[in-house]
Amino acid sequence: MALSFSSIFSFSLLFATLPLLILAAPESALITHLPGFSGAFPSKHYSGYITVDEVNGRNLFYYFVVSERNPAKDPVVLWLNGGPGCSSFDGFVYEHGPFNFESGGSTGSLPKLHLNPYSWSKVSNIIYLDSPAGVGLSYSNTTSDYNTGDLKTASDSHTFLLKWFQLYPEFLQNPFYITGESYAGVYVPTLSYEVAKGIQVGAKPILNFKGYMVGNGVCDTVYDGDALVPFVHGMGLISEDLFQEVHNACRGSYWNPVNDKCQTILDKVDSEISDLNIYDILEPCYHGSEIKEVTQNSKLPLSFRRLGETNRPMPVRKRIFGRAWPLRAPVRDGRVPSWNELASSGSVPCTNDEVATTWLNNEAVRSAIHAQPVSSIGEWAICTGKLYFVHDAGSMIKYHKNLTLLGYRALIYSGDHDMCVPFTGSEAWTRSLGYNITDSWRPWYRNDQVSGYIQGYTHDLTFLTIKGAGHTVPEYKPQEALYFYTHWLTGQKI
Structure with a gap:
């Protein structure tokens, strides 16, 4: 500067x-x-x-x-x-x-x-x-x-x-x-x-x-664009045959398909992993926006954090099915699509952020933390669609x-x-x-x-x-x- x-x-x-x-x-x-x-x-x-x-x-x-x-x-x-x-x-x-x-x-x-x-x-x-x-x-x-x-x-x-x-x-x-x-x-x-x-x-x-x-x-x-295929292969999410097929067709470079055959096989890789939670392949993937009920004795998914040293479940947020980034070359030069655009909806993909949204749009909270009220600057959202952002x-x-x-x-x-x-x-x-x-x-x-x-x-x-x-x-x-x-x-x- x-x-x-x-x-x-x-x-x-x-x-x-x-x-x-x-x-x-x-x-x-x-x-x-x-x-x-x-x-x-x-x-x-x-x-x-x-x-x-x-x-x-x-x-x-x-x-x-x-x-x-x-x-x-x-x-x-x-x-x-x-x-x-x-x-x-x-x-x-x-x-x-x-x-x-x-x-x-x-x-x-x-x-x-x-x-x-x-x-x-x-x-x-x-x-x-x-x-x-x-x-x-x-x-x-x-x-x-x-x-x-x-x-x-x-x-x-x-x-x-x-x-x-x-x-x-x-x-x-x-x-x-x-x-x-x-x-x-x-x-x-x-x-x-x-x-x-x-x-x-x-x-x-x-x-x-x-x-x-x-x-x-x-x-x-x-480097980021070529990372996905070796990752999903190493994690056992695609077969050895599919890995060899995509590796040969794309000549080891996956972020920018070199030919139609490479693109076709990359689409197959995407299809194989499309129902996984992109943020954590071990975590449950909820194919909808409903909130799941969790009982005291249930087996808690990773998206539920425990309170201190107790066993009381603390529902923080659900990772909902969807994608945040294009799976290949997540950042390219030029305009970066907003999260709302990537989701093709009015919400951030894969997340339910009701807890943070409720708290930060409460006027008493806004006043306590010296933030402008909702009436002045609008509602807080975990990720905004306001920006026209260029990498x-x-x-x-x-x-x-x-x-x-x-x-x-x-x-x-x-x-x-x-x-x-x-x-x-x-x-x-x-x-x-x-x-x-x-x-x-x-x-x-x-x-x-x-x-x-x-x-x-x-x-x-x-x-x-x-x-x-x-x-x-x-x-x-x-x-x-x-x-x-x-x-x-x-x-x-x-």
């Missing part, structure tokens, strides 16, 4: 007067209560808007959870969900936020919130950001702002960070990391590059940026190479049963960087059980799988996710 002289001067002036400002986070942003939750928060929570464009009125919403351990020293972590167009409240509500959400029991009733024993705020200060404008609770007063793309999103998010650290200067010395999943495989490296570039040119305040982490993230048209940053491989060679740490992790962005693609592109192996492929353990596999490279690049996890790893494996997250942040061996 190019900063004007006046902007740099303003930041410099602020930085020079920091001792006068290091008092506390802005009290006007403090959250004092949350509808659906009773009891004391384990740490302070803040939320609100930061304007990244005064002229157009472009405002990004954040929810900041202070670390429950040691806020003054624990890392500050930015979390981004993907889409493009999906809200980071996805991570907050369904993955690693401070609460587990329990359905209120009837349609429209307010969910009940319980403390999440595997929240990432146990070991870090964490910012959940809705980005770009038009996503979640973020908005613009100028509708043309919803025509956006990778580069504009990265620039706006960098502006957000500079202004956020102005508001919370007491966290400037903490190690800072950028994390996210899915299409945030683009958001994270492009924003990391903006931050690194800002540090090089002396943009104030200077962030203590240390590295980044991407989960089941898209990266490159060819204009190209392959992420050049970003990863640049950042790791500059000395920034990188963890690329994959739930190994995700068919949306299969681990086979992520493993392949990390190897393609050509770095020497420093930690040969081996299992990693949690509670004396193999939890996945890991491989380390020079330049502090790590690739890690999580055994049995789907697309949104902390949703499926919360204990294991908190374990590797904690160890990686603190530089301990996983």
